[in-house]
Structures are given as structure tokens and as C-alpha cells.
Amino acid sequence: MPLTPFHLGPALFIGLILFRYVNLPSFLAANVIVDLEPFFVLLFGLDYPLHGFFHSFLGGSLVALALFLVIWKMNEPVQKVMDFFGLRQDTDVRSVGIGCFFGVYFHILLDCFLYTDIMPFYPSGFNPVYGWFSGHEVYLFCVVSFVLGVLWCGYKVALKKF
Numbered sequence: 001m002p003l004t005p006f007h008l009g010p011a012l013f014i015g016l017i018l019f020r021y022v023n024l025p026s027f028l029a030a031n032v033i034v035d036l037e038p039f040f041v042l043l044f045g046l047d048y049p050l051h052g053f054f055h056s057f058l059g060g061s062l063v064a065l066a067l068f069l070v071i072w073k074m075n076e077p078v079q080k081v082m083d084f085f086g087l088r089q090d091t092d093v094r095s096v097g098i099g100c101f102f103g104v105y106f107h108i109l110l111d112c113f114l115y116t117d118i119m120p121f122y123p124s125g126f127n128p129v130y131g132w133f134s135g136h137e138v139y140l141f142c143v144v145s146f147v148l149g150v151l152w153c154g155y156k157v158a159l160k161k162f
Contacts, residue, residue: 006139007031007107009146014106015099016152023091023099025078026071030103033067034060034111049117055108056122064104071096086157113138 011031015024038050053059071078075091082088089095112118113133119125133141 005032006142007035007110009142009144009149010106010110011103012149012153013145016149016156019089021095021098022102023071023089023095024087025082026067026096026099027103029071030064030067030100031107034063034104034107051111051115051118053122055111055115055118056120057105057108058122060104060108061101064100067104068097068100071100087153110138110142 008028008031011028015022015027018027034054037052037054040046041048041050041052054063072093075096079088079091108118108120109129112120112127112129113131114135116127116130118127118130120127
């Protein structure tokens, strides 16, 4: 995705579906943090692929581990934000870990459909899903899932049924 916000749509929708099992803040953060890589490439004009090492499952695992440590350490402030939105969750190591790793891997998978420079199985250049869906289809999925996620979240918050 050229713009990370597109990743928030599927992350919100899937995160709400799996709300009992996956820590929502870690899942949302994991779905966007991977795009720090292309952000820095563009910002600093680096001679490096936009979707480099951290857009692989190996590099993404390192990102997920680092994010896990940060989110676990910042659990209380994160939960205060979740309280504000009426979305507090019981936080445990497993739900945060699943959120971080599944979120990063899901980001990489979505990008694999679109970009030729992604090597999900680094160091192999094999990308078995490139071209399965058009850019239009992937972006439509992201937008529709965002709308559904916002509507569902609003409904759940209004009824306090998480």
C-alpha cells in the first residue's frame, strides 16, 4: 500500500472479529509500523527498495518482536486510550504477541499482492501471491473493511458488548 492508512481498514475489521483473542492496539499498530521502512527510504532518498527486508516474514518478525516489547512495556497508557474508546481488553502475553506477529504478517501479505519488489521469503525472491488481486480490488477491500469496522465498532461501543 502506498499509504499506510489503507492497512487500518482490514486491521480494524479483523481485529474486531478476533477481539477476544487478539490485542487490538498491537494488531492495529503492527499493520502500519512496517511502512516505516518505505517512509524512511522516501524521506532520506535511500538507495534501497521501498519494500525491503522488513517487508519479508523474516524482517517482519523482528519488527513484530520489537513492537511486542514496546506495547507490553506501555500496557497501562495503551489501556487508558482503549478505555477512552470503551474498548478495554484483558491484556496477556499471548494476545499481544498474536496481535503483533499476525498484524505484521497480514500487512506483508496485503502488500505481496501489489508490489514486485517484495520478497516475503527473503532471501528468496519468490512471491507466490503477486498479481492474484489487482490494486483496485485490494484497495476496495481495505476501504470496505474500514467502513464495516467503524460501523461495527460504533455499534459495539454503543451497546458495550465487547
